[in-house]
Amino acid sequence: MLIDAHCHLANLSSKYLLSTLLDEAQLYGIEAYLSNALTKEEARIYQELNDKRIKFSAGVHPNFDECDLEVEDVVRLAEQKQIWAVGEIGVDRYGPPFPQQQALFEAQLKIASDFGLPVVLHIVGFQTEAWQIMRKFPLRYLIHGYAGSLPAFELFAKQDNIWFTISERILRLDKTELLQATIDSGKYLFETDITAQYAQAKELNPLLRLVVLLSRVERFSRIPHSELLQVQADNYQQLLDFSL
Numbered sequence: 001m002l003i004d005a006h007c008h009l010a011n012l013s014s015k016y017l018l019s020t021l022l023d024e025a026q027l028y029g030i031e032a033y034l035s036n037a038l039t040k041e042e043a044r045i046y047q048e049l050n051d052k053r054i055k056f057s058a059g060v061h062p063n064f065d066e067c068d069l070e071v072e073d074v075v076r077l078a079e080q081k082q083i084w085a086v087g088e089i090g091v092d093r094y095g096p097p098f099p100q101q102q103a104l105f106e107a108q109l110k111i112a113s114d115f116g117l118p119v120v121l122h123i124v125g126f127q128t129e130a131w132q133i134m135r136k137f138p139l140r141y142l143i144h145g146y147a148g149s150l151p152a153f154e155l156f157a158k159q160d161n162i163w164f165t166i167s168e169r170i171l172r173l174d175k176t177e178l179l180q181a182t183i184d185s186g187k188y189l190f191e192t193d194i195t196a197q198y199a200q201a202k203e204l205n206p207l208l209r210l211v212v213l214l215s216r217v218e219r220f221s222r223i224p225h226s227e228l229l230q231v232q233a234d235n236y237q238q239l240l241d242f243s244l
């Protein structure tokens with residue numbers, strides 16, 4: 001079973017009939033999605049869809065103008081047990097002044113802590129600062145699409161409550177060291193981060209990018225895909241902590 005551990009399916013549904021995409025992707029082994037809501041409308045779409053293959057998170061993004069979710073919305077969704085995690089939230093070097101980002105980030109980590117939820121992280125720059133904040137909140141973290149510095153990666157990877165997604169972003173030649181380190185850490189899942197905007201004009205099913213990603217990782221790492229899938233499944237289990 002293949003899991004898309006970070007995507008924006010509600011957003012994608014503005015361009016595609018989602019059920020058709022999901023059914024086809026299932027034939028390729030993609031059976032679960034950790035998807036994100038960044039707007040009130042997207043949260044509503046997931047609730048209406050109520051598809052067992054999709055779990056969604058919600059959060060106030062540090063640097064996305066169209067995000068109209070507020071901290072209160074995240075609390076309400078957590079109270080109603082609608083979301084599997086808080087996110088994507090975090091810090092972004094292109095966003096508003098850092099103190100403002102920090103306050104919003106901490107307020108949402110507090111929600112995750114209150115409700116015992118994992119956190120989906122968007123970290124662009126500010127890695128040291130993010131770590132200083134995260135260490136105050138011992139939660140389960142999924143750092144999505146990490147493509148930052150190698151030393152910061154190594155620091156994060158040492159913690160047993162932090163997992164990562166492998167995205168197209170680190171399949172580039174200038175990121176091979178980071179890709180290798182991510183594979184060596186054994187703490188990876190796979191993501192497409194697909195949105196309507198990322199989908200190409202004639203792309204029939206952008207969810208299938210995950211299958212391509214997996215085969216590229218297999219070729220790069222020389223680890224058979226059955227083993228990659230097993231590691232991913234174990235990490236998924238721990239991240240969602242089904243034992244609770």
Ligand SMILES: [Zn+2]
Nearest residue numbers: 006036088193
């Ligand atoms: Zn995303």
